[in-house]
Amino acid sequence: MSFLQTEFWAxxxxxxxxxxxxxxxxxxxQQKEYRTELFVLHRRFKGGFSLSYVPLAPILPQSCLEKYTSSDYFELISTLVEDLRxxxxxxxxxxxxxxxxxFPSLNEKDDFLQELLSYAKKSSFRxxxxxSDIQSPDTVVLDLKQSEEALLANMKAKWRYNIRLAAKKGVEIAELGEKGLASFYTLYEETAKRDGIAIHSYAYYEALFRLAKLYPQLSLGLYVAKHEDDILAAIITLFTKEEAVYLYGASSNTKRNLMATYLLQWTAIKDAKIFGSQSYDFYxxxxxxxxxxPMYGLYRFKTGFGGKIIHRVGSVDMPLSSLxxxxxxxxxxxxxxxKKIKKLFVKKAS
Structure with missing residues (x-):
């Protein structure tokens, strides 16, 4: 189950x-009883209108994962929508x-989506x-059931070299939790200006850490990479027994030759394995x-750690109103x- 389907996230x-x-x-x-519980988020607008959002659900039983068809899944979500309404x-x-x-390939993902849309045209459901997608439909996931030696062996050689280089050059990694939030946010603002991305307010991340304290079954971490007196990079991760997720990342423009981000991720990966997470999602x-x-560098960095690339269909809407x-x-x-105009202004300003 994804962290998006937890009480904590709701x-x-x-x-x-x-x-x-x-x-x-x-x-x-598939002629068997199916039961699940899921969280549904609701957002209200002016005029009393609202939308509802179901992140990464409904989840199928493990026994069905290799045996279901797009027709099976469409019937399931059709029944779910009737129930939710x-x-x-x-x-x-x-x-x-x-x-x-x-899905392991884009073609399989696209075929599945087109089949769902085709079934909808033949039914009473739209x-x-x-x-636009709320969650990124494409990601890379590491299997943490492997040994550390196997994880390292499956990385690209340059990634192993960069991890060793950062350690050799004196880059130090510390997990600071909420205490590191001010340092993280300063870097995050620098990253946002450099890359032309939008970020949440400081209060957003502060609230995330404060709420996490009430849920001992998960671990919200903030890792900082430091060299001498300079903070070079920082990431926020979420560990559960099922998965570890790299939620947010920031890096400085200085000393990038020290490859601090490689050692930072490797430290978080090892800690996730110790925590008992079954996988590490670069998200x-x-x-x-x-x-x-424009995000090619991100693709190379995340895939270089040797994980499995997976694809989902992305956000899909079930319209309920003529509006x-x-x-x-x-x-x-x-x-x-x-994504276009404001980002362009940000890049020009920087």
């Missing part, structure tokens, strides 16, 4: 404009899903690819290795402003 998002509900769902799946806020425009099934890469992509197209139009305008 309560965290409820501090920043969302409400949530916990939904117990039962149905028949009974308890949604009034004037809900649509339900947005990030479906959890993973299903639309969302104009977002471009869909393909494309040198012209849905107007929301999509507004969302596209917002996306164009933040």
């Amino acid at each position: 309560k965290f998002k409820s501090q920043f404009g969302w409400t949530f509900s916990k939904h117990n769902f039962s149905s028949s799946f 009974k308890n949604l806020p009034r004037k809900t425009l649509f339900i947005r899903f990030d479906f959890p099934p993973i 299903l639309k690819k969302a104009p 977002g890469i471009p869909p393909v290795e494309d040198e012209t992509h 849905y197209p107007f929301y999509v139009f507004a969302e596209k305008l917002r996306y164009f402003w933040f």
